[in-house]
Amino acid sequence: MVIDLRSDTVTLPTSGMREAMMNARLGDDVFGEDPEVNALEKECAELLGMEAAVFCPSGTMTNQIGIRILTQPYDEVICYKGAHIYRYEGGGIAGNSLASVRLLEGNRGRLTADEIAVNINNAQDPHQPITSLVALENTVVREAGSYYRLEEIAVISSFARSKGLKMHLDGARLFHALTETGDAAGDYGNYFDTISICLSKGLGAPVGSVLLCSKALEPKARRMRKALGGGMRQAGFLAAAGRYALKHHIKRLKEDHQRARILGDTLGKASWVQSIMPVDTNIVIFTLNDSVSPQQFLQKLAEFDIKALAFGPQQIRMVTHLDFDDAKLERTVQVVKKMIL
């Protein structure tokens, strides 16, 4: 039994999901004729309280399209310094949007209106790029899945809009945040111009992300998707997996959070762990003592068929997901308890 905790992207489709995929009704989605894709887009738009949705191959693509259609070249995007859109999307903001980025400290990755306020450039000064977009991430992957409450987002959004700024959400793990806050997904549409959600992180679909936007922005989003090579043809197989994931795999996310907390409690007591971030959702990040390198640790874990991820100097990440059940949790806990480094 291999236990893979590197990411919640490693899940394989369940038998129910495979059946839904095999029964998918298909058409050419670039012609707008794939019934499953059309149904998925409609359901997502309704779910998030937005007018339109565009199915894409990845969360990187939905983020990059969102940023591209909300900015002009030479603009500046405000985001957390560890944001996925900046750290982990291959320099996409520079390449796709020709925009610069203003990196904020945040509180465990969460920005506030006050912090944003002092980082908006003077649009009359030609030295400074024009601040045009605030991009939030919820949950924040670099900060062990910390999350915003909707009321915090409402304050940021109303401030940003009062300054003429647009709002983008990287909601790769938005449903993990909603699991903790109890906020309504449908209210999110009020506060953002574009929202990216991922079906393949935690929700268990093999591939797929959806960009939510207004009817007015939708043609631009579809044009950018095409330009980036993201127009897929009989994508209904994937959309069917996504629809299944939304229907069956949101409610169970609380199990992932519970298992992550147990894992975090166990790791927090290990002699070789120097510190651990609070475990808010399904991501556990801890720092090893200086005496043990991440490579040594990962090698030792591998001897027990457990995989984790090096996530910065001395840091290790473990993420719980659909394929990490109680038996795997129990085994991982036993290994951690007995491990001497």
Ligand SMILES: Cc1ncc(COP(=O)(O)O)c(C=O)c1O
């Ligand atoms: C917060 C966040 N945003 C975006 C992405 C990008 O998703 P993808 O891997 O589908 O491009 C990820 C990937 O793990 C992520 O964690």
